[in-house]
Amino acid sequence: MLVGVPKEIKNMEFRVGLTTGSVAELVHHGHRVLVETGAGDGVGLSDDMYREAGAEIAGNAADVFAAADMIVKVKEPQPEECRMLREGQVLFTYLHLAPDPEQTRLLRDSGCIAIAYETVTANDGTLPLLSPMSEVAGRMSIQAGAHALEKHMGGSGMLLGGVPGVEAARVVVIGGGVVGTNAIRMAMGMEAHVTVLDRSLKRLKELDFQFGCMLNTIYSTREALWKHVTGADLVIGAVLVPGAAAPKLVTREMLRAMRPGSVVVDVAIDQGGCFETSRPTTHENPTYVEEGVVHYCVANMPGGVARTSTMALNNATLPFTLALADKGYRQALLDDRHLMNGLNIFESAVTCEAVAEALGYEYHPPEQVLANG
Ligand SMILES: NC(=O)C1=CN([C@@H]2O[C@H](COP(=O)(O)OP(=O)(O)OC[C@H]3O[C@@H](n4cnc5c(N)ncnc54)[C@H](O)[C@@H]3O)[C@@H](O)[C@H]2O)C=CC1
Ligand SMILES: CC(=O)C(=O)O
Numbered sequence: 001m002l003v004g005v006p007k008e009i010k011n012m013e014f015r016v017g018l019t020t021g022s023v024a025e026l027v028h029h030g031h032r033v034l035v036e037t038g039a040g041d042g043v044g045l046s047d048d049m050y051r052e053a054g055a056e057i058a059g060n061a062a063d064v065f066a067a068a069d070m071i072v073k074v075k076e077p078q079p080e081e082c083r084m085l086r087e088g089q090v091l092f093t094y095l096h097l098a099p100d101p102e103q104t105r106l107l108r109d110s111g112c113i114a115i116a117y118e119t120v121t122a123n124d125g126t127l128p129l130l131s132p133m134s135e136v137a138g139r140m141s142i143q144a145g146a147h148a149l150e151k152h153m154g155g156s157g158m159l160l161g162g163v164p165g166v167e168a169a170r171v172v173v174i175g176g177g178v179v180g181t182n183a184i185r186m187a188m189g190m191e192a193h194v195t196v197l198d199r200s201l202k203r204l205k206e207l208d209f210q211f212g213c214m215l216n217t218i219y220s221t222r223e224a225l226w227k228h229v230t231g232a233d234l235v236i237g238a239v240l241v242p243g244a245a246a247p248k249l250v251t252r253e254m255l256r257a258m259r260p261g262s263v264v265v266d267v268a269i270d271q272g273g274c275f276e277t278s279r280p281t282t283h284e285n286p287t288y289v290e291e292g293v294v295h296y297c298v299a300n301m302p303g304g305v306a307r308t309s310t311m312a313l314n315n316a317t318l319p320f321t322l323a324l325a326d327k328g329y330r331q332a333l334l335d336d337r338h339l340m341n342g343l344n345i346f347e348s349a350v351t352c353e354a355v356a357e358a359l360g361y362e363y364h365p366p367e368q369v370l371a372n373g
């Protein structure tokens with residue numbers, strides 16, 4: 001198979017779909033890999049390093065899209081990339097389609113086979129291709145929030161950990177999954193007061209066991225959200241209903257009741273965000289103020305630490321990339337129901353139930369379209 005790796009073009013996105021290590025594995029398995037020139041520059045992987053790993057280098061993205069049987073990327077394809085996809089071509093990347101009708105329409109128009117990292121599952125119910133980036137974003141969320149609390153960023157001027165004799169900041173994490181756990185860990189490390197809300201009691205019990213009495217664990221209800229969000233200096237939005245648009249848990253009214261200069265970091269923005277007032281921002285211009293509250297809503301946070309993120313992502317994606325290349329997409333999907341859960345678009349059919357429901361499309365079960373195709 002010919003695997004293509006274009007350079008990412010989303011704002012300030014420096015990650016790359018395949019590392020040189022992953023390229024060498026694919027070549028070892030008998031595949032060809034075509035990498036766009038400069039694709040790895042942002043993470044210190046030069047064209048020469050890709051050549052040494054066995055890749056061929058293409059002069060531009062159009063050549064990669066035209067030649068490849070499968071495109072491996074990081075972020076959702078931008079409109080100009082969607083227009084280069086073709087019928088029967090496999091796209092393996094993050095998609096986040098539920099809050100993105102335009103991308104969904106363009107992918108359906110292309111006739112490609114789009115497999116989303118974020119809906120691939122594992123036996124234990126986790127999302128193995130989302131979790132490495134959730135680890136990164138969870139850890140970054142506290143750095144970003146601490147920075148946004150500084151006065152020159154529009155923040156209230158609170159130091160997260162306080163100092164002896166002065167109260168530490170109150171950090172509230174909504175959603176105690178992978179992002180939430182990593183945010184808690186960083187916030188506790190910086191000696192803030194930390195509270196987590198989740199609607200899974202099982203998850204709250206695990207977190208209580210993991211972090212002990214230093215963590216306040218609260219079952220998430222409207223009343224609890226009101227109380228803890230309005231009293232917080234920094235709120236991290238980290239909920240997920242896999243594949244679906246994020247529930248809007250924090251209302252504009254709650255923000256109005258917060259201390260001016262408080263900060264919200266909406267990590268769930270890639271699924272539409274869990275604050276009523278959130279809209280996506282970029283690394284170039286990451287924050288804005290609404291209702292007196294600083295909002296940080298960068299949809300590709302891990303792109304800011306592209307080197308760590310690229311390595312972490314490839315550690316998780318490589319076995320699936322190899323399966324798709326070795327067996328072809330149809331057999332690879334049929335052999336692994338967890339990879340099959342990643343199938344979001346098959347030609348013009350929407351094959352992820354949560355996406356179909358969010359955007360009003362008919363849902364076509366993946367087993368059915370694969371059997372028919
Ligand atoms: N902005 C960015 O750059 C990045 C964003 N993300 C996003 O972060 C979000 C969280 O991802 P993960 O932590 O991996 O998900 P996860 O599935 O590990 O955790 C989500 C948690 O939210 C909880 N939850 C769901 N609905 C809830 C509700 N109504 N109230 C309270 N809790 C609720 C679940 O019980 C679960 O514990 C996702 O939207 C993901 O796409 C992940 C990585 C990077
Ligand atoms: C998960 C995601 O949206 C990212 O890594 O950019």
Ligand SMILES: [Mg+2]
Pocket residue numbers: 208212213214215216217
């Ligand atoms: Mg406790």
